[in-house]
Amino acid sequence: MYKIVLRFFVFSLYLYSLLSPVAVFADADAPNIVIILADDMGWNDVGYHGSEIRTPHIDQLAADGLQLDRFYAQSTCTPTRAALMTGKSPQSLGIYSPLSKLNPKGLPPTEKLMPEYLREVGYQSFLVGKWHLGFRESAYQPLARGFDHFYGHLTGGIGYWDHVHGGGLDWQRNGKTLREDGYSTHLMTAEIDRLIKLRDRSKPMFLYAAFNAPHLPNEAPEETIAQYESIANPNRRIHAAMVGELDAAIGALIKTLDEQGMLENTLIWFMSDNGGLNSSAMPAPMVRVSGILQNWLGAPLPITFLEFMRTNTLDSASDNSPYRKGKQSIYEGGVRVPSFLYWKGKFKPGLNTQMITVQDVLPTILSAAGIQVLSPQSNLQGVDQWLNLTAGIVSKPRDYLVNGFDGEALYRFPWKLLALSSGEFELYRLDKDPEEFTDVSENHPDIVAELQLALEAYPRRESIHIPVWRAAMDMDFFGGKEDRIPWSEIEYQ
Template identity: 30%
Template sequence: MIKYIGYLLVAIFCAGPVFGQAPKQKPNIVVILADDMGFSDIGCFGSEISTPNIDRLAREGLKMTQFYNAGRCCPSRAALLTGLYPHQAGVGDMVKYKGSPAYQGYLNEHSATIAELLKDEAGYNTIVSGKWHVGLQQSALAYNRGFDKSFTMLNNGSSYFNSAPLYNDGSKITFMLNDKAISRSDTSKYLTQAITDFAIKSLNEIKDQQKPFFMYVAYNAPHWPIQALPQDIAKFKGQYLKGWDVLRKQRYKKQLATGIVKKQWQLSVRDKRAPAWDSLSPDEKDKWDTRMAIYAAMVYRMDACIGEIMSKLKQLGKDKNTIVLFASDNGGSADEVKSLATVIQKNGSPGSVNSIDSYEIPWANLSNTPFKLFKRNTHEGGIATPLIARYPGHIKAGTTNSNTFHLIDLMPTCLELAGVTYPALFKNRRLTTLAGTSLINVFKGKAASGNETLFWEHEGSRAIRKGRWKLVAEPKQPWELYDLEADRSETKDLATKYRAKVIKLEKEYLAWANKVGVVDWETIKNL
């Protein structure tokens, strides 16, 4: 009998973790955010770009196929960090004041970041490395928003090879190391690598390794200017000569085969502003191939750096009790940087420090396969992001979830993981009630309906998704209505057919817009 009990105890203590079981200790949390990366730009969501480390996170965890961002850099980062809609946090647009509290351009006093709450309420070490972009005021900087260690870029873009001015409008790219402005003048350190190195260095420097950590790694890649390491560009040069028409179909076919999209969702038509690939001359094809090769190289290097972070977690013995979350801040960007008067133009060797360029509408249309439109738009091409979550023993490997969630849901998820209740008051600040909902039931494999209703507004582009229905409009354009269960690629506008549905959803959208402080963009855009 004693011998039997001994065997039983060994079996219990040697058994692997049970999926959905509550962790015995507070988990470490790593949130990784890509910048301007489209829905289909990683291998496990349809891409031909080699992303083995992100794909491994997906194989060992969960892919969420109907996850959303807020459509652009600043609003998405505000939503992620605070669990509020961007307007509620003061970042309804970008970092310039637009005349009202919802568009003040920096995190307001009624919001708290994940780092602030985990640090103060649960004793977490807190680290941020990368693009910040939620305000230039002292009160909104990372070191004042709960982060023990921070290496941040305050503005939207930078050269990937130095900190020389990118803009000719007098604005500067400010890098900060904790509370000090710094010049990142080391041309040998590629920005994606610099962000990774600071994250790894900070993990090594945690003094009390028994305390959990929250780390936010916000890559600037693959945001323009498209610049990459020469050896990475060489891996992809020539691979894009088949063109965007063929590649969109190939990505779509892969998405169908892997269950990322449903068979009833058609591939949207090529954007009307993009020419047919076969209409281009050989020289034009070569130019476009180079642009996409550089972009692919940027995604590839980001993936390699994520692999370095995962290796460091394993080396430190932290990988088993760390949840890793990966997403993008918006869809692929249609920006044509060569036409921007505010940007210093450089026409040197493509992909180098002496070149300022972007991959423009045709390739962004590929990035957002199978959807239409882009960053800044509230159609699916602008707001759909992959969400990948890996948490060994607590998230079943190789699973997929198609419920609707949003970056606003990461704050309540992190709080629940850490056993923290969102406070009404924090440091004498009255906090706005969370807009998001926790993902924990999804992670546990339990029934979770997701967000029944979600809202968007950015520079006059606006939308509401309620269940299967989505009402969406671009600035100064009429509402469009789509049944996303049958047509998530938004190819069949049903607004005329279901007029009562349009009126009902518009009423709900307007109530939300009034609640969070949305202002008519035409009245504030020039402020």
């Protein structure tokens, strides 16, 4: 009888391990994990890709780490952040574009996020910077999603000095509104330094450093802008200064990790949330009209909607070359972004040319931390790339879907099918034509048909977004006057 009970008990534990999303605890020497997310950084906005912008700290980490030559985000911020935190496609979560400040919903609370997985095995988790995954109910906010500490802003782009988004102050620490003087990149840097030094040293640390740079508006300290006086375009000059400030912040982060004796046991993953914003990704009529209105009326334009269109079209100054277009587009410039991993002594300097996506980050991070996701109930759509990154054992990439204002695209590497908003289809073979010069759809009708079927079958959920017209009635301006209560207080009114 005793043996029967014992066997039943052991079998019950086995079944529980299969049904539990996380069944294996992190290793005793689990690494600290740092994800650095830049906001709207273009492929050619970093020195190691040949940019005129000086990024010595980023360049050194990339040179000493493993550069990811084919790392793909989504074409805009909220979808990328949703995929990063869940390991799932944003389309399967009902997320297709940036969340408006008016959006009542956010990343579904039923989804398990990266810090929640890590908390179960003893990690402390900090978020410094931009959230942009929903905030109008506390269940959508960072402290309800596994983070132990949150400092930064809940919405999209903010003014770097005034910390305002869409008429409301958006700056807080752990739910409490802050009115702080200072440049946002500098304030985030100081908070990161403080958190690392005050951490619980008995636990490994997960730091999500989600900087708002170099997202619009174009704002930077004058002394940093002056370092780029050789750049003729004034918008590009300020953009370069914002990237330079981000690089300095990353340098300060590395210095703190080193001084705290943490650097040798810290995995750092750097990436941008989408391609850089510039006019090449905008519809030609919008660019033309914005230019005419600016010439007639100057800037800013007196009509709110038109000014929002103008600043996003004409003030943006990222460089995604050699790739086509940029943020909001399904072409390579909108989704192929700078990325690398650094772990001192663990990664040999090199270049990984396999296709890796933002959906792969969560399962890969969990694997690096020694956490095995055993249950099919977790439904992760990303691929664990750890053996690919550390041992060159390639994992076949899964189909990957991106959305943009110009349509949607399905990747089945090396093939990429674009379903344009015009109703037309284009096909590119990216290993031979990464710049998307030649549409080969007429040469490969069988592949087009195959990918069209896969595109139609790709899992999607009903959109959580409010109608565009409603968002247009109260635009998500970046910086400016306050005309309502702070966003951290909105739920309680």
